[in-house]
Amino acid sequence: MPRQTPSQTIGPFFSFSLVAGGENVLIDERSSGERILVEGRVLDGAGEPIADALVEIWQADSNGIFKHLADPRHEDADPFFAGFGRSATDEDGRYWFRTIKPGPVPTEDGQQQAPHINVTVFARGMPIQAITRIYFADETANERDPVLASIADPQRQQTLIARREQSADGIARYCLDIVLQGEHETVFFDA
Amino acid sequence: MTRLDRLKPLDWTVHPPYLHEPYRSTVSRSPRQRLVPLPQTLSELTGPVYGDGDVEPLDSDLTRNAVRNGEPIGERIIVVGRVLDDDGRPIPNALVEIWQANAAGRYIHKNEVHDAPLDPNFTGAGRCLTNAQGEYRFVTIRPGAYPWGNHDNAWRPAHIHLSIFGRNFLQRLVTQMYFPGDPLLPLDPIYNGVPEEARQRLISQYAHDVTEPAWALGFRFDVVLRGSQATPFESEGGS
Ligand SMILES: [Fe+3]
Secondary structure (H helix, E strand, O other), X not given: OOOXXXXXXXXXXXXXXXXXXXXXXXXOOOOOXXXXXXXXXXXXXXXXXXXXXXXXXXXXXXXXXXXXXXXXXXXXXOOOEOOEEEEEOOOOOEEEEEEEOOOOXXXXXXXXXXXXXXXXXXXXXXXXXXXXXXXXXXOHHHHHOHHHHOOOOHHHHHHHEEEEEEXXXXXXXXXXXXXXXXXXXXXXXXX | OOOOOOEOOOOOOOOOOOOOOXXXXXXXXXXXXXXXXXXXXXXXXXXXXXXXXXXXXXHHEOOOOOOOOOOOOOXXXXXXXXXXXXXXXXXXXXXXXXXEOOOOOOOOOOOOOOOOOOOOOOOOEEEEEXXXXXXXXXXXXXXXXXXXXXXXXXXXXXXXXXXEXXXXXXXXXXXXXXXXXXXXXXXXXXXXXXXXXXXXXXXXXXXXXXXXXXXXXXXXXXXXXXXXXOOOOHHHHOO
């Protein structure tokens, strides 16, 4: 059996290959669901913004369906929704995505996971990516979400929950910083 | 819903830890809390799916995909390999994106400060999809070593960065491919962050069967992603 290839840092110079522009917009005018803006900063252990991080997201459509063969409902997935997006952080460490609010995602035993976005963070100084999730503060389903419930410390749970703010154009804005280290360190997962 | 085919865990005997102090940027950028176990749900076992419409044939030829007024300077090379999982199964339609310095060790990037010439005919960016056998192929220019600020007189060994999408969110891998016999490798804290027994698998091999007469040297670099927890059916490996 071959063994896994080791990860290496993405380094500081990925953007001319990985980011042409527009990869952080997952929707067009035909996509169905509630349009939202998801944004935040990526911060290091000193609280300094990380200006050379790459944030990737993967999420279900507004009905909680993934456009992927592993999802038995994939034929019903929204053809006008990308599901995947990528955002390089700017000088202030900021990432942002224009997407839709995902629907709840079923588990194998018939329960539901609260709406969430899967997140991968890459950066210079990270030899391997970190994975986390973004949940939405206004979802009562958060209280029954099995992944959130597995985080014993309620304060650490909060590191995954984006607060909702109204933006000037009426589109809901969800804000969440990703903190790599320190007192407010984001919960990162091992899956 | 149907039973999901789960992946084996990440093999931490091959992957570098978040904190490797000789690589100085890891000190403030490494998570310190224990990772929280995450069940592999539909969210993790799905991921972006790529197809022929996502890449152009020229995207994988870095000696031609940025030509303005001539050929890029440097030593032409051909880099081939397979994307597999650790059950040995090839992964077709995997998106492989690469980026690298030019022959002089210079990147196209606003934060690049190395005093080495840019090449007007080379950007160092390419992409391709693996074929049905999981194979990929790039034509490019052998990258130069370049200095960086990690420590006094620090130089990165020549390398090509690779970003790979496998079948799902959990197979995502970003890595670097090095060249055999590079004297800078034992001095590089990024390479040395990988557990010693696994480092070798980051080094490509010279491949004479890939080398094209009077044109370009060939190198082979296979990429292995996490495989399935379930034992693959024997018929899948059959001819
Ligand atoms: Fe590099």
